Amino acid sequence: MPGLRIFTINLFNGLAHPEALADTLQTTDPDVVAVQELGPDAAEVLDATFSHGLLIPALDHSGRGLVGRRPLEVEEIDLGGRPALATRLDDESWALSTPAEVLSVHLMNPVGRPVAVTNRLRRQQLQRLAQHVAANPMPRAIVGDMNASPAWPAYRQLTQLGTDAALATGSARRTWAPRWWMPRLLRIDHAFVAGMTPRRTQVVTVRGADHSGLLVDVDVP
Numbered sequence: 001m002p003g004l005r006i007f008t009i010n011l012f013n014g015l016a017h018p019e020a021l022a023d024t025l026q027t028t029d030p031d032v033v034a035v036q037e038l039g040p041d042a043a044e045v046l047d048a049t050f051s052h053g054l055l056i057p058a059l060d061h062s063g064r065g066l067v068g069r070r071p072l073e074v075e076e077i078d079l080g081g082r083p084a085l086a087t088r089l090d091d092e093s094w095a096l097s098t099p100a101e102v103l104s105v106h107l108m109n110p111v112g113r114p115v116a117v118t119n120r121l122r123r124q125q126l127q128r129l130a131q132h133v134a135a136n137p138m139p140r141a142i143v144g145d146m147n148a149s150p151a152w153p154a155y156r157q158l159t160q161l162g163t164d165a166a167l168a169t170g171s172a173r174r175t176w177a178p179r180w181w182m183p184r185l186l187r188i189d190h191a192f193v194a195g196m197t198p199r200r201t202q203v204v205t206v207r208g209a210d211h212s213g214l215l216v217d218v219d220v221p
């Protein structure tokens with residue numbers, strides 16, 4: 001089966017160190033990178049490293065990007081709140097036996113104010129994400145900052161869309177702390193895969209980012 005390496009990370013609204021991100025990308029050598037809270041400096045690093053994809057930097061927590069080493073087209077999926085980014089990896093360019101989709105998702109923070117509004121948008125995001133998945137059956141990986149640990153109802157909803165790759169491979173690790181240098185407190189960055197076989201996940205710290213990155217290796221039929 002062809003292998004695919006996906007890296008996802010929340011870059012802390014532009015505070016992640018661009019040099020550290022560049023080093024991480026060189027060391028981990030991912031095929032596809034999904035980023036949340038992308039700032040301009042990190043966007044320059046990604047643009048210099050990857051020839052294909054879409055980068056939308058911003059400093060209001062909405063920055064996002066999805067890039068790859070081979071040709072890919074990226075579209076925004078309107079989830080309400082924050083849009084998702086989606087790319088369909090075609091079988092010819094990516095040497096796959098069937099097209100596969102990678103979705104980068106950043107769910108609204110459930111404790112963000114006003115709480116009633118953010119939680120309404122969060123529920124809408126989950127509903128529209130499920131609708132997209134149901135309407136487009138194919139192998140896929142849904143990755144990103146879900147702002148949901150396994151104790152949250154949102155996490156359980158996401159497990160209905162795919163297998164938690166970190167849990168399935170026995171490599172689940174916490175990914176978030178209030179400061180980048182602190183021990184991680186919560187596992188809220190995830191990869192949910194369907195129609196793919198997860199082989200390994202790894203948590204990778206990038207200096208300056210309050211989230212650790214999640215590196216995911218999958219086999220695609």
